Amino acid sequence: MGVWVKLVFLPCTGSLSLILVTLLFAVWVTRPLLFKSTDWRNALTLVAERSGSSAEMVKQQTEDSDLAEGLYLKLETDMQVKDRFKFVRADFL
Numbered sequence: 001m002g003v004w005v006k007l008v009f010l011p012c013t014g015s016l017s018l019i020l021v022t023l024l025f026a027v028w029v030t031r032p033l034l035f036k037s038t039d040w041r042n043a044l045t046l047v048a049e050r051s052g053s054s055a056e057m058v059k060q061q062t063e064d065s066d067l068a069e070g071l072y073l074k075l076e077t078d079m080q081v082k083d084r085f086k087f088v089r090a091d092f093l
């Protein structure tokens with residue numbers, strides 16, 4: 001599950017921007033996600049069973065981590081998306 005984060009970059013050099021993004025990524029993917037409950041695995045099984053899906057198949061298709069898979073950034077100017085960037089945890093690949 002990815003999370004879009006809207007960042008407002010102040011004018012700075014490319015190196016400084018890269019350092020800020022690297023620090024943000026390091027903080028974001030080394031802590032448990034704030035929006036996943038501690039009981040999300042049991043809730044996933046319950047929802048799978050209620051929907052008629054195979055709970056085992058759903059578990060196999062779901063990344064079993066409390067961490068974010070990565071950080072997604074959008075570069076916007078004048079209310080228009082100019083570029084997208086995706087930084088993914090090494091163990092997610």
